[in-house]
Amino acid sequence: MALAFVPQPIADLPWKMLVIVLSITGFGLLILYSAAGGSLMPWALPQGIRFAVFLAMAIVMSYLTPERFKQGALPAYAVVILMLILVEAIGALGGGAQRWLNLGVIRIQPSELMKPVIVLVVAAFYDRLPVSEIRKWNAIWPPLLLTGFPAALILVQPDLGTALTMVGGAVTVMFLAGLPLRLFLGAAAAAAAVIPFVYTVLLEEYQQRRVTIFLTPEADPLGAGYHITQSKIAIGSGGLFGKGFLKGTQSHLDYLPEGHTDFIFATMAEEWGLIGGIFLIGAFALLLKWGIGVALEAKGRFERLAAAGLTTTIFFYIAINLMMVMGLAPVVGIPLPLVSWGGSAMLTVMICLGILMSIDRVNRKERRPR
Structure with missing residues (x-):
């Protein structure tokens, strides 16, 4: 029961989910603080400020109706497509790839924004499609076109x-x-049939090395397999309870590349051990459970599809990053949501959560006795 002195708009927020998100992000800030050698700069403080701004944005989004997101899906898609085209023309280079747009006060990665937008566009399409058309060609080619075009633009970056x-x-x-x-x-x-063509023709040389080396990173421990090898060393050396906060060596001595971004889980595991890993994975599991619950409770077709798609998007972030740092998948540059340093991925995840909170708000209204 909500406390009498708590304003209703605040009491109506999904606090169980927000506590999970705050716990994940707070733990991430501790890891970034340690990765910087016990300093708030250059990562922990800006990340905390960024999170506060994006959390406020997500809460504001939760007061919009799902219908607003359905109506705005196609215009948002057009804007992000334009941004992806601009990336090819005037995009900033970083890490050997052209993925970012400098907009003065902010440097953004449009391909990240396409993740929630494509879910909304495809969900809106099927919401408007008559059920009788679902097994016809008209139900297949528009989503394929809507998805294939931005996917091609993102692959060219390459990403x-x-x-x-x-x-x-x-x-x-x-x-x-x-x-x-x-x-x-x-x-x-x-x-499966076109994998050989994609590997030999479409992938850059460094991407080919990433695909092959993750199976046998020890074959080139100082070259293409360096990231995975050092990540495994960091995770394994943490043991059950870890080496202790601020006592990691792989990240502090710069043996672990990208220890504050893509390989931040390895940085965490070295200092916090298996216990820290279980906490983080468990918190993500609870967050995904909440998202699945929102999808299952949604009454409208758009709401169900959008909630499921957005939850899956967050799941892919988590699963691919964890598989990558453990050597179970090639290194593809996917950050760990709410933990890794970076703005575009955090913005994407908070957009997903904002829309999920909007759908959840409608679900809870419909559950209340009339």
């Missing part, structure tokens, strides 16, 4: 990990919309 995550969110919505299973099985078979 394979982001493209795969974005496509994964769209495919989840298409599957849950009711498209026949044989289409997905056929697409999987076709994808």
